[in-house]
Amino acid sequence: MDRTILHIDMNNFYASMECMLDPSLRGKPVAVCGRTEERHGIVLAKNYEAKAYGVKTGDVNWEARQKCPDLVMVPPHYEEYIKYSKLARQIYADYSDQVEPFGMDEVWLDASGTSRLFGTGEQLADEIRERVKFELGLTVSVGVSFNKVFAKLGSDLKKPDATTVVPPESWRDIVWPLPVEDMLGVGRSTKKVMERYNIKTIGDLANTDPNILAYRLKSRAWQLVAFANGNDHSVVLHKDYVVPAKSVGHGITTLQDLETDQEVWNVMLELVQEVNRKLVEYKKKAGGVAIYIRDNELYTKQWQHKLELPIQAALSLAREAFTLFKRSYTWRHPIRSVTVSAIALSEESDPVQRTLFADNDRDEKLAKLDQTICWIRERFGKDAVRSASLLCDLKMDTNRVELQMPSGLTTMG
Amino acid sequence: MKWEKQYVTVKLRHDKDGNIRPISVTLVEAGEEQTFEIDRLKQRCRAASTRVGGTGIRYTVMINGKETYLFHEFFENEGRWFMEMPVC
Ligand SMILES: [Mg+2]
Numbered sequence: 001m002d003r004t005i006l007h008i009d010m011n012n013f014y015a016s017m018e019c020m021l022d023p024s025l026r027g028k029p030v031a032v033c034g035r036t037e038e039r040h041g042i043v044l045a046k047n048y049e050a051k052a053y054g055v056k057t058g059d060v061n062w063e064a065r066q067k068c069p070d071l072v073m074v075p076p077h078y079e080e081y082i083k084y085s086k087l088a089r090q091i092y093a094d095y096s097d098q099v100e101p102f103g104m105d106e107v108w109l110d111a112s113g114t115s116r117l118f119g120t121g122e123q124l125a126d127e128i129r130e131r132v133k134f135e136l137g138l139t140v141s142v143g144v145s146f147n148k149v150f151a152k153l154g155s156d157l158k159k160p161d162a163t164t165v166v167p168p169e170s171w172r173d174i175v176w177p178l179p180v181e182d183m184l185g186v187g188r189s190t191k192k193v194m195e196r197y198n199i200k201t202i203g204d205l206a207n208t209d210p211n212i213l214a215y216r217l218k219s220r221a222w223q224l225v226a227f228a229n230g231n232d233h234s235v236v237l238h239k240d241y242v243v244p245a246k247s248v249g250h251g252i253t254t255l256q257d258l259e260t261d262q263e264v265w266n267v268m269l270e271l272v273q274e275v276n277r278k279l280v281e282y283k284k285k286a287g288g289v290a291i292y293i294r295d296n297e298l299y300t301k302q303w304q305h306k307l308e309l310p311i312q313a314a315l316s317l318a319r320e321a322f323t324l325f326k327r328s329y330t331w332r333h334p335i336r337s338v339t340v341s342a343i344a345l346s347e348e349s350d351p352v353q354r355t356l357f358a359d360n361d362r363d364e365k366l367a368k369l370d371q372t373i374c375w376i377r378e379r380f381g382k383d384a385v386r387s388a389s390l391l392c393d394l395k396m397d398t399n400r401v402e403l404q405m406p407s408g409l410t411t412m413g
Numbered sequence: 414m415k416w417e418k419q420y421v422t423v424k425l426r427h428d429k430d431g432n433i434r435p436i437s438v439t440l441v442e443a444g445e446e447q448t449f450e451i452d453r454l455k456q457r458c459r460a461a462s463t464r465v466g467g468t469g470i471r472y473t474v475m476i477n478g479k480e481t482y483l484f485h486e487f488f489e490n491e492g493r494w495f496m497e498m499p500v501c
Contacts, residue, residue, distance in 0.1 A: 022466055
């Protein structure tokens with residue numbers, strides 16, 4: 001039997017939230033921007049009115065202002081976004097316990113077998129749209145189909161405040177003419193690969209031999225060709241399922257450009273405190289480190305490397321990250337932002353193969369020391385314990401909250 | 414008509430079944446604090462305020478023979494109460 005899956009997408013979520021909360025903004029071009037007084041302020045979201053002026057997500061603030069002199073720029077209110085995201089999910093949960101978030105403003109909902117209660121998928125979608133509008137003052141677009149990939153495609157077809165059905169009888173007519181990059185899983189780099197093989201539409205992809213694409217896309221070739229043929233059997237996760245973290249990272253855009261190794265080391269040392277705090281919280285060890293460096297030309301590079309033994313220790317993480325940095329970065333430009341991530345996570349309690357010559361006892365002592373530091377910082381504030389080398393000007397605002405967006409991407413395999 | 418959100422003080426009655434019911438509201442009108450009895454509670458539902466923005470549990474109440482909305486911004490077990498006030 002075919003499943004009934006809804007993909008519900010809140011329209012221009014951040015910008016709609018601001019207009020909903022402040023009715024005086026309605027009808028005006030509005031952009032939600034990163035803090036304007038700081039130089040890295042960019043447009044995070046815009047409403048349809050601003051879009052009409054060509055304002056794009058990612059535009060630097062002054063650039064957006066140039067395109068649209070009357071643009072109303074407002075700072076983001078993340079607490080409110082999270083609150084409304086939760087309220088919306090409470091509405092969805094009235095209809096199914098399989099509600100899987102995809103970012104803050106999208107979910108899949110499995111409504112299979114609920115037709116006697118709530119009507120067809122389309123009727124349910126319309127009811128949810130009306131409720132979100134009435135109860136939260138926001139609009140959503142809903143796609144209804146028999147798998148997650150097509151449901152998501154559907155919610156993109158008509159916006160705002162609309163329901164689009166991609167039915168099992170006639171999905172080919174709707175899906176196959178669409179550009180291939182509209183399909184979930186086809187990002188910018190995959191699209192480039194597709195271009196090389198003259199695959200322009202989802203229909204083109206559906207009729208391509210995956211063996212040909214496998215040379216570049218590896219196993220994803222079969223998955224993507226299957227998706228294009230309507231073969232996506234991935235389940236909509238239960239609403240209480242927590243996706244296990246695959247990596248934990250912390251990054252910052254510094255207040256001034258970094259110009260020396262010493263400055264990068266200081267920033268890394270500060271960042272790993274937070275990375276390690278998360279490792280402690282999740283009871284994980286890092287099997288590798290990754291660094292992301294963005295220079296002042298806004299060019300980003302990333303490197304990663306594997307550790308000999310999984311660790312949970314701030315200082316060791318910092319050393320690994322810094323070694324990787326020294327080995328990889330050539331200082332062609334000053335640095336604007338640095339991110340350190342712990343990757344290849346394993347359970348804290350997993351047994352570890354010890355090596356004969358490494359000083360395992362010392363590692364364990366360091367780990368205990370870090371746990372204690374985490375505890376002190378949590379209890380008495382971040383300034384209670386701090387590395388002596390960080391008492392100088394760090395060029396960063398250490399109290400800044402960086403919001404981690406929930407992501408459901410990892411569940412797509 | 415322009416509207417403004419005004420947070421108000423509300424007197425509540427919690428009955429033995431755990432239901433709550435607003436009894437009176439205290440608000441500032443023309444610079445003066447005034448308390449109004451709620452004559453009747455007509456409806457209760459979650460709704461967005463289209464006039465001043467935001468959402469809450471919306472109580473449709475009668476005050477001095479006039480129907481008006483009283484919102485409880487109830488979220489994660491707490492929240493303030495507000496009313497939509499016309500501004501001239
Ligand atoms: Mg959206």
